Amino acid sequence: MIELLLDPQIWLAFATLTALELVLGIDNIIFISILVDKLPPQQRESVRRLGLFLAMFMRVGLLLGLSWIVGLTAPLFSVAGIAFTGRMLILAGGGAFLVWKSSGEIRSLFAGADDPVPGVGKQAFGLAGAIVQIMVIDMVFSLDSIITAVGMVDQVPVMIAAVVVSVALMMAFAGAIGRFVAAHPTIKMLALAFLVVVGGVLMAEGVGYAIPKGYVYSAMAFALAVELLNLRLRRLMQAGARRQAPAAGAAQRSRLARPAR
Secondary structure, eight states: OHHHHHOHHHHHHHHHHHHHHHHHHHHHHHHHHHHHTTSOHHHHHHHHHHHHHHHHHHHHHHHHTHHHHHHHTSEEEEETTEEEEHHHHHHHHHHHHHHHHHHHHHHHHHHTOOOSSOOHHHHHHHHHHHHHHHHHHHHHHHHHHHHHHHHHOSOHHHHHHHHHHHHHHHHHHHHHHHHHHHHOHHHHHHHHHHHHHHHHHHHHHHTTOOOOHHHHHHHHHHHHHHHHHHHHHHHHHHHHHHHHHHHHHHHHHHHHHSOOO
16 A cells, blocks of 8 residues: 555556546536436535435445456447447446436426426425436446546556545535536536537447547537636626616606706
């Protein structure tokens, strides 16, 4: 253990893997934030933390079962020349679930069904349904994350430490990200579109087509930067309109006060 702590290559691998886990965990945070937004306010923070704890425990559990992870990469059957593995099936199923859930949320936004005050039906389904969906998507994201980690680092303690630190950092920022997404409908729509894209990427990987995630995340970052500029522009325009409103009102009152000729 002392040798690990004194090895600069281990620290470099730990920092790199932690950063990678954070990037891969953004999708998880967005999904959890959108799910908990439908819960009563007093439950949101606890369910958000529960979701991230589940993600951490699943990642650590998968790391401790590396033989099972290796088994998931072994071919199970072939269709049309494509050798399907357990990992591919899980990614394809998780991607399909993510596309289905995200597109449903987008439809509900257009239909006006995304009511900030949940009804009785939503409350009955809310807590249990949110936890089940978080567990499903945690499994998918954890599997993808851990397989990436195994390909980068050989030391299991380093991988576990990187996972724990990355989840702790996600917990620190998840609340702020969730509130920001909930407060801005266009950001929420963009986040849902991101999840649809991620689900499509997972489905593509599930049938043997690897899409470089660097391209996907770069496109997402560019779209987010444009939307943040749009938000700032809208705020400036609203502030300008508020400043002009008193002046316009004073001019109107001045015209009304003039005696008729």
